[in-house]
Amino acid sequence: MAEFTPLDVTCVNTIRTLAMDAVQKANSGHPGAPMGLAPVAYTVWNRFLTYDPAHPLWPNRDRFVLSNGHASMLLYSLIHLAGIKNVDEHGKTLDEPSLPLEQLKHFRQLNSKTPGHPEHEYTAGVETTTGPLGQGVGNAVGMAIAQKWIAGYYGRPGFEGLFDHRVYAICGDGCMMEGVASEAASLAGHLKLNNLTLIYDDNTITIDGHTDLAFSENVAARFEAYGWNVLRVNDGNDLDGMQKALDGAKKSTDRPTLIVQKTLIGYGAPNKQNTHGAHGEPLGPDEIKLAKKAYGWPEDSSFLVPDGVYDHFKAGIGKRGGDAFAAWTKQFAEYKAKFPEQAAQLEAIERRELPPGWDKGVPVFPADAKGLATRESSGTVINALAKTIPWIVGGSADLNPSTKTFMKGEGTFTATTPAGRNIHFGVREHGMGSIMNGMALAGLRSYGSGFMIFSDYGRPPIRLAAIMNLPVFYVFTHDSIGVGEDGPTHQPIEQIMSLRAIPGLIVLRPGDANEVAEAYKVAVQSKHAPVVLAMTRQALPTLDRTKYAPASGLAKGGYALNDVPKPDVLLIATGSEVALALDAGEKLAAEGIKARVVSLPSWELFDKQSQEYRDSVLPPSVTARVCVEMGGAFGWERFAGLTGAIIGMRSFGASAPLKDLLPHFGFTTAAVVAAAKKQVGK
């Protein structure tokens, strides 16, 4: 092993001082963790990470995840020193640095490329958006799963080197306390993801003070119990020890590795190191001077990168990554010649495109008054798409028999069958979402399913998928009090509306089997937005589309189902309530009241249409309106207006057969008819 030299230590101290100086200049941020973690992060980057700074989106690059995102200056310093190139919004690499020194000087400022917490797609070199503690651990597990799957599915003898990257992640005490990290780590151990190395910054300090205030478990023993290979480095400056541990991680054949890395938060700052005072505020000019003195650094310097540092990164990560990229490019050309179809698919994955003919198997469902649950038609559609889009990979949080999202004949992803496309996430909604994000960051069309009520258990990664513009999709079934006997704990009320409140997330609540098919088309064609598909437990009629407008109207978010040019009243419904509204519309027609029935499966897609289109569907002059959705009424004022009626839920549900719940909570044709008549003054 190559000896560490004083230049290596200079590189480490450059990372430390850049972090200190940037936080001080911004007068905001977290200097302590970067100062403690600089040696191990440096060792990972300059000695292990196979990453070509000139090609930041190279698919076989090793991934580096900073789960303790508050330590963002650690990552920004590394991106700067490694000379990672910038990437434009189309994924084209530019001949300019991602983070010139100037950007470090604008840490945390408006429009700088160095926001408070790392933001994926915003700063080249940032693999995932972190800050909500624990998420990075889940993302890293997802990336490790994606690597295994891609190698399993696309790997061919002699071409193993095309798909052999590793995932490195750093996390802190906070991540280790968060449940999401435990969920993901438990699954990672079960799946024997030996391509994953997690470095735990065991500095025993969090915001409130010493971890003994709230955290006294043996983390190493916990991870051993999860089935991880656990290694320890007891000194935060022991570069040789780090190198040994990281080598050990690479040698693990059947387990992911946790390196329990002891560090001192704020290392070198004499009055603040090893205290929570170093966590989340600038050190102050005096303390910075003292720390620089301790490093043997010019005390009055600021943003100093000593001679030789850039070159040392060039000779380390730059050379290793550049050579690997060149070898990979050559080998990929050979692969492409031998396996053109697979190579084309891999290229489509990178561009988030779909294969030709992806929609040819999507079924059209015949009209059927008895109909079927949308979770059932959903199962049919996802299975059709699974045949044409091989990189749809996902599963449920232990609810396959209920959510119907198992892809038949596509195998199960396990340590020994890594080409399997069904993932058993276990009862881990939060971990599932975080893992899905990691998989999507690697280009896979990841999905997860569960009960709508438990979307709350996995909400943080849904929000992060929206922040990162990741096209994951969720299939949340049992989407209303239609759940029936399971009662209020299982009946979603506010969930659908609260998902609509997440910016950028597309929520779709299809009203019959053909709207389900159209909803899936939207979901898989989405390139930059996550999608939630809300599906019923109970059967819904499949509408006769010779009588009503085609289901393709779903893509516009909302459309008129019946042809009523000058309506007296608008009946606006989603999902299972569309049939109810149509029924009410017919009763009203018999009484001479012209009701236009509008299916509004997606507020977000409807919002994207022109004012003209929206007004044509919901004419502003028609203020007599009834909105019907078997979810929380809160928010429907937006379409009902000040005087319209809202038939929704204003309490929790109840445990009873659905046939009794519907009249009890007012979801009947008679109730809709009565509300509409009141609206038109009859």
Ligand SMILES: Cc1ncc(C[n+]2csc(CCOP(=O)(O)OP(=O)(O)O)c2C)c(N)n1
């Ligand atoms: C889910 C979540 N909860 C709370 C926070 C606020 N927060 C940021 S850092 C931190 C303490 C983290 O401690 P640790 O990971 O040990 O970081 P260190 O102090 O060692 O840098 C907290 C509570 C957060 N970012 N995410």
Ligand SMILES: [Mg+2]
């Ligand atoms: Mg800590």
